[in-house]
Amino acid sequence: MKISEIAHQLKADCIGEAEVTDVASVISAKDGDLVYAADEKHLAGALTSQAAAVIAGEFARDVATKKPRLITRNPKLVFARAAKILQSGAQKPVGMHPTAIVVPDAKLGKDVFVGPLCVIAGGTIGDGTHIGARTTIAPGVVIGRSCKIHANVTIRSGTTLGDNVEVQSGTVLGSDGFGYVRDDETARYEKFPQIGRLEIGDDVEIGSNVTIDRGALDATVIGRGVKIDNMVHVGHNVTIGENVVIAAQTGISGSVVIEKDVIIAGQVGIADHVRIEEGVILGAQCGVPSNKVIRGKGVVFWGTPARPIKEYLKELATLARLAKKR
Secondary structure (H helix, E strand, C coil), rough: CCCHHHHHHHHHHHEEECEEEEEECCCCCCCEEECCCCCCHHHHHHHCCCCCCEEECCHCCCCCCCCCCCCCCCCHHHHHHHHHHHHHHCCCCECCCCCCCEECEEEEEECECCCCCCCCCCCCCCCEEEEECEECCCCCCCCCCEEEEEECCEEECEEEEEECCECCCEEEEEEECCCEECCCCEEEEEEECCCEEEEECCEEEECCCCCEEEECCCCCEECCCCCCCCEEEEECCCEEECEEEECCCCEECCCCCCCCCEEEECCECCCCEEEEEECCCCCCCECCCCCCCEEECCEEEEECCEHHHHHHHHHHHHHHHHHHCC
């Protein structure tokens, strides 16, 4: 595409003209690539690279160079959107691989791709959705439009995915929750029914080897725009609000409520029946005990039990002074 066309779609100013076919880093860029400079200190490298054009901020508007530029307030965001525009033009596979098994009552929309060795045991798959190799989809599953399900994903019955959902390899959606009732007479545990649903909203991205349990009797709900990193576990009856970001190796116990715009760093542990209120930021390796409410929009929490980082650092400083005196 011409960068003027990209600039028009993304409401950026265009200086000069060039044709681009792909995006790249400054180091690996070649002719025809589009790169970005997030700030002024990275601009020189971008301008001297082999790239055909550069996305940059206002700091690049009046620079003496022949290199075509897109000028915008947020170069990294516009670069990401430009990449999506360029990649959307690539030809996508459609149809069903001959080794795939699709039952007659499964409903497939237009331009759906079903990869090698997939098992589609029922359900509904929306227009333009891509199902990667060796993926299994159980009866009663509903998948929206333009989703991308990568290889080796398992989607259990009672799971609903919205539009534009991406699921990376090895993930299991709608598995049974970890719910048991103890019989005090025999000291044995009996399984509590795990017959609920899993509801995933539009524009959700789920990493590799993630497990999200269905609700026990009702629903586990993942809101629109949620981004989940690799190796995250979400227990049954959890509700996650819109635009929540969850980093790798986080564990979320049953019946937790996470309100919108929360950020959860890596290896956070959240016990059952916790509420994380809107806009909270949980730092890496936080621990939140059962039945707690964490509130404070924009406040960073740290430690176990999680508390505001200012308090946590004061405690560390006090301990250090005491240790020194001792």
